[in-house]
Amino acid sequence: MKPKFLLCLALIFLVGCHGIGTQRFTAFAPTQSQELETSSHIVLDVVPEIKTVKADYNLHENLSMLAPIPKHWKADVTLTVERIVKGDFTEKTIELHDLRSPTREQADLLGISPAAMFSFTNKTPLRIGFDDYSDGRFKNLKIMKP
Numbered sequence: 001m002k003p004k005f006l007l008c009l010a011l012i013f014l015v016g017c018h019g020i021g022t023q024r025f026t027a028f029a030p031t032q033s034q035e036l037e038t039s040s041h042i043v044l045d046v047v048p049e050i051k052t053v054k055a056d057y058n059l060h061e062n063l064s065m066l067a068p069i070p071k072h073w074k075a076d077v078t079l080t081v082e083r084i085v086k087g088d089f090t091e092k093t094i095e096l097h098d099l100r101s102p103t104r105e106q107a108d109l110l111g112i113s114p115a116a117m118f119s120f121t122n123k124t125p126l127r128i129g130f131d132d133y134s135d136g137r138f139k140n141l142k143i144m145k146p
Contacts, residue, residue, distance in 0.1 A: 022056060022074045022098045023137060027106035028144040033127070036142050040129025042087035045146075046079040046094070048121040056100060073101040077121050085127065097136035110145045 028036045037043050055070035079094040099121065107114040127146050132139040 022100035023096060023141060024100060025106075025138075025141040025143050027102060027109040028129075028142055029109045030111075030144060030146055033144065033146070036127065036129045036144050037086055040086065040140070040142060041131045042089050042133075043085040043127065043129045044079075044081050044089060045083040045085060045125060045127050046081055047123060047125055048077045048079050048096075050122045051076040051078055054098075074098045075101075075121065079126075079128070082125070086129075094133065095136045096138070110143070112145070 053073055053075045056072040056074045075098075077096040077099055079096055081089065081092055081094065102110060102112070102114070104114050107116075112119060125146065127144045128138075129142040129144075130138040130140055
């Protein structure tokens, strides 16, 4: 039993824990609007505002003495609901915690530069779809930049 535990710890150390606890999302291109709507219980047009941005280090980077330049980021974002496209939703603002930065593929779909990271979430109108929301976490979050 002890060797398996040590092997698990070694694996976590080598692979890291980047992304654990972050809000993941699926990016949709503007041409996929219908697909976003049919695959979500709730669809909203929102205007995001970034509150904080933090580095999303893996375990190895966290243990580094030299504080490396982060490769991944996460942000806390307030979403102001402009319009309900589908479903029932009563809140006017939504707090989104630890939204991870888009991957290169997601940036391509959203039509943003990968270097811009969170520029697409600061005052840029977005359409989001999801199945459930509670305590700042979305279930099956989908994001599209119309």
